[in-house]
Amino acid sequence: MNPSEINAEISKAANELRMPLFSNYERYTDPRLPFAENLLALLSEQVDIMQQNRVARRIKYARFPQIKTLDMFEMSKERLPSLNFEEVKELAACRFIDEQLDIVAIGPPGHGKTHLALAIGYEAARQGYSVKFKRVSDLINEMREAQTDKKLADYLRMINRCQLLILDEMGYLNFDLSAASLLFQVIGARYETASTFYTTNVPFSGWAQFIGDEGLATAIVDRIAHHAVVLNMNGPKGWRLEHAQSGKQGK
Numbered sequence: 001m002n003p004s005e006i007n008a009e010i011s012k013a014a015n016e017l018r019m020p021l022f023s024n025y026e027r028y029t030d031p032r033l034p035f036a037e038n039l040l041a042l043l044s045e046q047v048d049i050m051q052q053n054r055v056a057r058r059i060k061y062a063r064f065p066q067i068k069t070l071d072m073f074e075m076s077k078e079r080l081p082s083l084n085f086e087e088v089k090e091l092a093a094c095r096f097i098d099e100q101l102d103i104v105a106i107g108p109p110g111h112g113k114t115h116l117a118l119a120i121g122y123e124a125a126r127q128g129y130s131v132k133f134k135r136v137s138d139l140i141n142e143m144r145e146a147q148t149d150k151k152l153a154d155y156l157r158m159i160n161r162c163q164l165l166i167l168d169e170m171g172y173l174n175f176d177l178s179a180a181s182l183l184f185q186v187i188g189a190r191y192e193t194a195s196t197f198y199t200t201n202v203p204f205s206g207w208a209q210f211i212g213d214e215g216l217a218t219a220i221v222d223r224i225a226h227h228a229v230v231l232n233m234n235g236p237k238g239w240r241l242e243h244a245q246s247g248k249q250g251k
Contacts, residue, residue: 021046061162064133068118080111082232088116090228094121097163098193102224103197107233113199115167116231120197124164129167132162136170136183137179143182156189171202171210182213184220191223198224 003007014022021028028045030036038097059067069093076207091103103120105113121131134142139159146155159165166184175183190196202210204225208217 001029019131021048021049054124054128055126058128059122062121062125062131062133064118064121065078067120067122068115068117068203069122069189073112073115074224078236080107080233080235082234084231086142087229088231092120094120094124094127094129094164096229097124097129100192100195100227102195102228103198103231104228105114105197105231105233106201106203107235109202111233111235113201113231113233116233117168117199121164121166125197131164131166132159132164133168134159135168139167139186140179140182141173144149144179147182156185158187159186160194162194164197166197166199167192169200170198170200171207174210175212177213177216180220181212181214183211184216187223196224 010025011023014020023158025038025042026044030041033041070089073088075088077085096103097236105116107113116132136192143152143155146152167186189198202216205222207221208214211220
């Protein structure tokens with residue numbers, strides 16, 4: 001075989017093995033080095049690319065509305081005096097997912113609850129966990145549509161397949177009884193089997209008000225609080241309000 005034929009066969013084999021990097025082996029190898037070192041360099045580069053692709057697929061699957069990282073989160077005791085930042089950093093290691101613990105971030109709007117949920121969700125996706133992000137209102141609407149189409153059981157299997165479910169904006173809208181019952185199906189199915197990250201502006205004591213049924217609210221809170229890390233994100237001023245005021249002062 002001449003060199004061009006060899007390269008063609010290498011490309012063909014690389015594509016069949018789904019290792020396209022090997023088609024461009026000359027770019028990653030040095031003819032002065034032993035064969036084993038060049039092979040290791042190629043394999044290491046291919047592994048890095050495959051890992052990046054897996055992370056990209058997990059992030060796409062999560063359907064994050066935007067990418068937020070912990071580095072972007074303002075850890076300020078002045079703004080969030082009751083939040084344990086060391087605990088937040090520990091949660092970013094994602095061991096809570098293996099332990100099937102829940103997280104509940106409680107605080108008023110604009111204090112970074114969604115940012116924190118997205119940042120920890122992003123870390124989880126990077127570390128190999130499957131993650132789904134849902135606003136609670138969207139979850140209920142999707143479940144209602146699935147119920148109408150007689151596909152609710154399929155939807156529940158899909159939503160509960162993920163290792164970490166982020167439910168954002170719990171308590172921002174009031175539920176009717178049917179919506180609260182649908183939500184309970186998700187929470188009940190994930191109880192002690194998979195982790196859920198809730199963001200809410202309402203302390204547990206006030207959940208009956210937006211759930212609309214005292215008994216159902218008690219059942220929901222009991223299941224969440226039993227194995228939950230609660231993050232107190234109350235503070236004197238929300239981030240968005242503070243920055244909006246700063247913007248006005250700068251004009």
